[in-house]
Amino acid sequence: MIAIENITVQFAEKKVLNDISIKFEQGEMIGLVAPNGTGKSTLMNVIMNYLPPTSGKVSFNGNLSYSSKSNEVKIHEFVSMMPDQSDLYNHLSGRAHLKMFATMWKSDPKMIDETIEALNMGHYVNKKTGTYSLGMRQRLCFAMQIVANTDIMMMDEVMNGLDPNNIEIISKILMKKKAEGKMIIIASHLLDNLEKYADRIFLFNEGKLVDTNEIIEGFSQAKIKTVRVKNMEESVKALLKEKYPLIEQQTLVTDMTLLHLPSSEPMLLSELTEFLVDNNVMDFAFGKVTLNDLYALYYHEVV
Structure with missing residues (x-):
């Protein structure tokens, strides 16, 4: 368990993190989403004590905090952050890197070959x-954290440079680790993937963490209360507002219009479908607000 208590990080006049207090539990996958430079990496660096906060503290498992160097050593026995590609030694093999991490964290050496096989790295x-492609280097960095096998794992843009097949492979490994009781904290711009697997997702606003469920009520629940309409004409929007005043409309920078329904009653869904078709609107779908929608709505930009 991680308890973040009144954490503030300030550079000159700018508060990158502003009095954040929150708890993360074991067995959770936490998603962090925001434009670059808004605090995702800063929060991870504070949790690792790579960056001391201006004020506040981080504690683990109830009482262990970065109050001494010996405590930091104890914490880093069960907390790890995925290495960056720049941390790799070009003159060493991938296997040598995996052995190094398994040794440093005293994990089971059997995990090395198991992870190599799971990630299709054998060839x-x-x-x-130094001979690896960017995608191969990224898989190796991920594999290094997996063989460390710590109870708390943090990853910044773990899916960068990977094709859809490898993204799916890594996602399944992460779900397996989550099922083992690991806490996984991921900062990512692959919003579809994050929405699919994360238990809780947070956005950043003026140095604060904002739960997606606070922005859209029931966001994490799969309820059909939204219709997503692409390139909806203004005249149709006006007509819809006149006929269904209780349906809230929001148009995103993606030209996607969200129609938030007051309920998911079958009769209302049927009436709305008929209205859209009668007005030559064919490109629409019933469902829920997606994380991509929420990002565009909140930050007024597209990932």
């Missing part, structure tokens, strides 16, 4: 990392 893992 290149014995080569020097």
Whole structure:
């Protein structure tokens, strides 16, 4: 468990993190979403004590905090952050990197071959990392954290440079680790993937963490209370507002219009479908507000 208590990080006049207090539990996958430079990486660096906060503290499992160097050593026995590609040694093989991490965290050496197989790395893992493509290097960085096998794992843009097949492979490994009781904190711009797997998702606003459920009530629940309409004409919007005044309309920078229904009654859904078709609106779908929608709504930009 991580308890973040009144954490503030300030550079000159700018508060990157502003009095954040929150708890994360074991067995949770936490998603962090925001434009670059708004605090995602800063929060992770504070949790790792790579960056001391201006004020506040982080504690683990109830009482362990970064109050001394010996405590930091204890914490880093069960907390890890995925290495960056720049941390790799080009003259060493991928297998050598995995052995190094397994040794540093005293994890089961059997995990090395298991992870190599799970990530389909067998055909290149014995080569020097200086010969790797960006995608191969990214998989190796992920594999290094997996073989460390810490109870708390943090990852900043873990899916960068990966094709859909490898994204799916990594996602399944993360779900397996979550089922084992690991806490996984991920900052990512792959919103579809994050929405699919994360238990809680937070956006950043003026240095604060904002739960997606606070922005859209019941966001994490799969309820059909939204219709997503692409390129809806203004005349149709006006007509819809006149006929259904209780349906809230929001148009995003993506030209997607969200119609928030007051209820998901079948009769209302049927009436709305008939209205849209009668007004030559064919490109629409019933469902829920997506994380991509929410991002565009909140930050007025597209990922």
